[in-house]
Amino acid sequence: MFCADINKIIPFSSVDGPGNRAAIFLQGCNFNCRYCHNPETRNHCINCMDCVPGCPTNALKNNNGKVEFYPEKCIGCDNCINICKYGATPRIVRLTSRETFEKICENLPFIRGVTFSGGECMLYPDFMREVFSLCKEKNLGTLIDSNGSVDFKKHLGLLEVTDGVMLDIKAYDFDEHIKVTDKGNDIVLKNALFLAERGKLFEIRTVIVPELFDFRKTVDDISRILSPYLERSNIRYKLISYRENGVRKEYRNYRMPNEKELNEAKDIAVKNGFNDIVLI
Structure with missing residues (x-):
């Protein structure tokens, strides 16, 4: 039985997928996003x-x-x-997959699903597979919120018990992605296409930070390459306004996008065939 470092469990969340869900945040991330709003989940x-x-x-x-x-x-x-100066937190609880599932069951029948987030939850694929397999026995929905840095092709067993993935597209351009996260995005874009082809791409997300990267190009490029898969299954595009809440002090100097810029991003996605678009 696999274990994971749990940062926190939100027993009732309405923003981490459809319906009322348990949202489980795992500790550790392999990106260093400038606008991260929970930077204490990055390191151990x-x-x-x-x-x-x-x-x-x-x-x-x-x-x-x-x-x-x-x-x-x-x-x-x-x-x-x-x-803490190290992007970490001491408030970590290490649980087995069975113990985590028992925590989830404390809130039955008042939730309809479970979402793993982080940090980067795909750093714990076997743990999630075990938890999701138990969740399916209770007919609970299962979602993964991921930055796309881990190759989903190598975790088909996990995908079998996963209803969908909410995938962050930080930036489409490789160099801009490095500017935002300190890492490239080759595997992120490959995962987007792979998941869309399998009907597992529930949602893509882009945080709009006008001064950090060309958000118009990102929204245009990713919505164009994914548009052929919209006939196979719906893909929601969530466009999120940058906010300084929780962001590290050294990265709070970015400005929020205005309403015009958010609507520009939405119009680009609509032009490329997306109709399920959420502005936050």
Whole structure:
């Protein structure tokens, strides 16, 4: 049975897929997105101990050189996250797939599905496959929210128990993608086509940051290459306005797109055949 580092579980989410869902955020990410709104999910704790004295409820303790987290004492003040200089959090719980499924079942029958997010949840493919297999026994929907950096072709067993993938398209141009994330996007675009061909691409997402990359080109290019697959299955395009909430201080100098720019992006996607478009 596989385990994963759980950053948090939102028992009832209405923004991580259709209906009321459990959203599970896994720790660790292989991208370094400039506008990341939960940067504490990127790295793992290095046990530097900086956060321990700052916890007002003693939910963190030094246990032989390792930070130990006591979730029953945590009040969610985020002091530890704000103190951390390494893009991490000590508030991690390591669970097996069965333990995670039992957490999900605490909220039955009030949810209709489960979504894995992160960080980058595809860093834990076998763990997700086991959890989703258990979810299918309860007729729960299953979605993955991914940055597309892990080759889905190598995880067909996971896809068999996954209803769909919500795929982030940070930027279409290779160099711009590096500017946004520090990584290239060859595998991201290959995954987009592979998932669309298999009818598993539930949604694509682009965060609109006008000063960071050419969002018009990204929306145009990705909607054009995916448009032939729209007859096979619907693909939602979610266009998300950059906001500084949660973003690291050094990257809060970008401006939000205005309404005209968001509608421009929407019109480009419509021109290329998309009709299920959400502006946020």
